[in-house]
Amino acid sequence: MLFLDIGEVVERTGVPPSTLRYYEEIGLIRSLARHGLRRQYDHDVLLKLSLISMGKAAGFSLPEISGMFGRDDRPDIPRAQLHARAKELERQIIELRMLRDVIRHVADCPAPSHLECPSFRKLLKSATNRTTNRAPQAAARRAKSVPQR
Known part of the structure; x- marks a missing residue:
């Protein structure tokens, strides 16, 4: 399975690299590998970033959004x-x-x-x-x- 390089994720989503790193730091997303110093992500990160973006647009805080991802990073939205x-x-x-x-x-x-x-x-x-x-x-x-x- 091919991973998405951080640059590809930025290009497809418009989410800046600094935001991706922050989301990773607080546990919203995670990189699965590295190619040199560049983070590599599973294709599912695109869906997760869309859900995060929609949650933010709806006025949910990042901790609230984080709580909406249940086990195995599957949405568990109350x-x-x-x-x-x-x-x-x-x-x-x-x-x-x-x-x-x-x-x-x-x-x-x-x-x-x-x-x-x-x-x-x-x-x-x-x-x-x-x-x-x-x-x-x-x-x-x-x-x-x-x-x-």
């Missing part, structure tokens, strides 16, 4: 954790849509001053209420994600 993250992403989507609507309204509003526009004031109040109501929940999430020593 579905409850995925459902919770999907719910959080849905909340972010709603907030981003609201922000988009406020920006579009500001760009298109014919009122001489945005503060005089009832629609703008309503959008602003709605956005402020969402942020204010979310603050205690966000603080609880941050406290929960801090590792205990």
Whole structure:
């Protein structure tokens, strides 16, 4: 079986060599051999790097992602954790849509001053209420994600 040289992995994934070495250091991936000083990887590293990238894009930390790889490096993803993250992403989507609507309204509003526009004031109040109501929940999430020593 032929291995992928670190340069090939970088070329195929766009993941820098320093990141590959870091992932190896923290146990997310592992090289199987060396050709001189260059690390060699199994072809499965490409799939694993895709999963790591997707996990990071979804907002999971590297320790959380590491915990999703079970025995024999096979994904063992806790579905409850995925459902919770999907719910959080849905909340972010709603907030981003609201922000988009406020920006579009500001760009298109014919009122001489945005503060005089009832629609703008309503959008602003709605956005402020969402942020204010979310603050205690966000603080609880941050406290929960801090590792205990």
